[in-house]
Amino acid sequence: MTTEVRVPTLGESVTEATVATWFKKPGDTIAVDEMLCELETDKVTVEVPSPVAGSLADIIAAEGETVGVDALLATISEGDAGSKAAPKGKETATDPKAESSAARTEASDESGGDSVDVMVPTLGESVTEATVSTWFKAVGDSVTQDEMLCELETDKVSVEVPAPASGVLAEIVAGEGTTVDASAKLAVISSSGAAATGSGSAKTEGSAEPTSNYQNPPAGQGTARSDVEDAPAAKKAMAEAGISRDAVTGSGRDGRVMKDDVAKAVAAASAAPAPAPAAAPRAPVAADDAAREERVKMTRLRQTIARRLKDSQNTAAMLTTYNEVDMTEVMALRSEYKDLFLKKHGVKLGFMSFFTKACCHALKEVPEVNAEIDGTDIVYKNFVHMGVAAGTPTGLVVPVIRDADAMSFAAIEKAIAEKGARARDGKLSMAEMQGGTFTLSNGGVYGSLMSSPILNPPQSGILGMHKIQDRPMAIGGQVVIRPMMYLALSYDHRIVDGKGAVTFLVRVKEALEDPRRLLMDL
Structure with a gap:
């Protein structure tokens, strides 16, 4: 069986890329998610992983070629021994977009196999973290595959994260302003169309408490359920540090506060810079002057x-x-x-x-x-x-x-x-x-x-x-x-x-x- 490797979604308004480097050559054995090649756009370098295990059959777009979104890059002959097994109730994805570094996904067995995790895409060499700058969707919104969900910022470039599948945005794990590492989960999409219920967010065991304003309660404002008992060691640590329960984000089951959560909250409080003074309000503008003004949103850069x-x-x-x-x-x-x-x-x-x-x-x-x-x-x-x-x-x-x-x-x-x-x-x-x-x-x-x-x-x-x-x-x-x-x-x-x-x-x-x-x- 032959699988096609295509150019992943490159981001809003980016329509083409240049093939910079091929890490594999025809005939090489490759594993699932092993990097095949690197593409360069105007702003960022994008790595293309292998959607399946097998051997590289043919390279269609050579180094130096300019290719458009969804253009064919290569073909892979799938191997029987190393092929990726499909989760129960789901078929193995053969579309490179479903496995690309722009939107890596995992099937969630805990939710009955009908949800897809939205992961941080590949950020580039030596870049280990990013900040979630903007969510374009709220919990409960319907999304289509490849529709932009959010935007991440690194020190130098902005990275847009597309939806890996169609469905309903069930949970936002990392809210705006959250710093995430290169392997973090950003959100969960329910492919069956069911949004999270209860507090307005689908809670995943072991995940960080959401801090987004999109139907997820901000940290410090009702993030813990009243019937959840915090860890005894965490209670003692909060008392010793003199820190309020509302200032700690629980990472345990159902928002339970663990000892490590208290240590992180104390470290964050000590490292937090003094609040910046509020921006001075604009001076009154005459109506005829306002009509001649032009307001343009600052670019992420x-x-x-x-x-x-x-x-x-x-x-x-x-x-x-x-x-x-x-x-x-x-x-x-x-x-x-x-x-x-x-x-x-x-x-x-x-x-x-x-x-x-x-x-x-x-x-x-x-x-x-x-x-x-x-x-x-x-x-x-x-x-x-x-x-x-x-x-x-x-x-x-x-x-x-x-x-x-x-x-x-x-x-x-x-x-x-x-x-x-x-x-x-x-x-x-x-x-x-x-x-x-x-x-x-x-x-x-x-x-x-x-x-x-x-x-x-x-x-x-x-x-x-x-x-x-x-x-x-x-x-x-x-x-x-x-x-x-x-x-x-x-x-x-x-x-x-x-x-x-x-x-x-x-x-x-x-x-x-x-x-x-x-x-x-x-």
């Missing part, structure tokens, strides 16, 4: 950018120190060798490689600028993964150049050019925007003369570059015109002292004003 930047200000003890650099020598060196550099390496010699090299040089002397705080520890990095901030039509992204300290000028320029192009085209994967240890932000390309950049957490330093402008300078007792640039280093004062920050910036200035110091490691 923009909301994530806003939240992370504000979190950075709220968390780090951020301070900025300034200096200026004479770009005469760098500009002369670039002018002298740019044609030869382009001819040999096939890439233009820009300023970013000089700044990257200068920063790597300075970070060796002042390693705390390249470190991060982890609880009560300082983690020093013996490498430099350089983040290069890039403005795109959809918002600011920071692709990472890994091991920049070990790269040549040419390798840095090629990497920056390639990452920049992928950023503008919206083709960066989440893995390419993670793991940075220090960041460069070049506001000078837009004409900025001076600004204070905001840290990119958990990093402890970011260097702001600005416009190169001719200014009169006193050199050797004479006033001469020099191409000058203001530099701004924002740093986390919790681990970087003023001496270290100023030393770092002076070393960058010295290396740029005399690039020979980079060759001599001085």
Whole structure:
């Protein structure tokens, strides 16, 4: 028997993807849910698992091909020994959508075999959790297969979760604002059309108490049934911690509070930031002005950018120190060798490689600028993964150049050019925007003369570059015109002292004003 592997649902408004990598080749033996290939869309990387066990018979869409939703990717010859057994009363799914990473499902024997679990889809390499941002459906609503149920947010992208089957949304397990891991259950769909009864949500043994407002009582507002007896150890722990029963979400049967639930509630309360002040109300708007206004909802990426930047200000003890650099020598060196550099390496010699090299040089002397705080520890990095901030039509992204300290000028320029192009085209994967240890932000390309950049957490330093402008300078007792640039280093004062920050910036200035110091490691 042959099974077709097709492109899974890619998300609202996403109509095509590019086949990035095949992990298997024709003839290879594969197991159920083993990853076959990886697709790239404008915003996210999607992994395609095998819907059945067997052997890969044929690859229809090769690497580099652009395919539409539901396009045929490959065919699988099913094996008898490894084939997936159908649950009692149900047939084995052969539609890849039913088993795709976009909506992994499980038959629920506890509900009589007529319900389907909605699981967190594959989030991408090294991404282990997401936040439920929006539910498009409420408990009791009818849903059709592949209809969007909710939207998840990771640090960089939004992921839409389609319905794996048609039916009725019986239970929302993870409400809006809930942080879920990569294997968590989000909801339950009743394929028989029966919604949950009682408190308005179908309760699954061992599942977390729902916090959604969609017919599920929010945590702290009647989440426990009055006839449910909490664990004695949990009662004792609540008394010792001085925490109210209403502040604890029970994970036991029928909402019973366990000892671990109390520990989680105490940890969450201690880690919770101070409540943000309420947004100031808008000033009254005249009727004729209101008619000329346009209200547009912020994109998820923009909301994530806003939240992370504000979190950075709220968390780090951020301070900025300034200096200026004479770009005469760098500009002369670039002018002298740019044609030869382009001819040999096939890439233009820009300023970013000089700044990257200068920063790597300075970070060796002042390693705390390249470190991060982890609880009560300082983690020093013996490498430099350089983040290069890039403005795109959809918002600011920071692709990472890994091991920049070990790269040549040419390798840095090629990497920056390639990452920049992928950023503008919206083709960066989440893995390419993670793991940075220090960041460069070049506001000078837009004409900025001076600004204070905001840290990119958990990093402890970011260097702001600005416009190169001719200014009169006193050199050797004479006033001469020099191409000058203001530099701004924002740093986390919790681990970087003023001496270290100023030393770092002076070393960058010295290396740029005399690039020979980079060759001599001085």
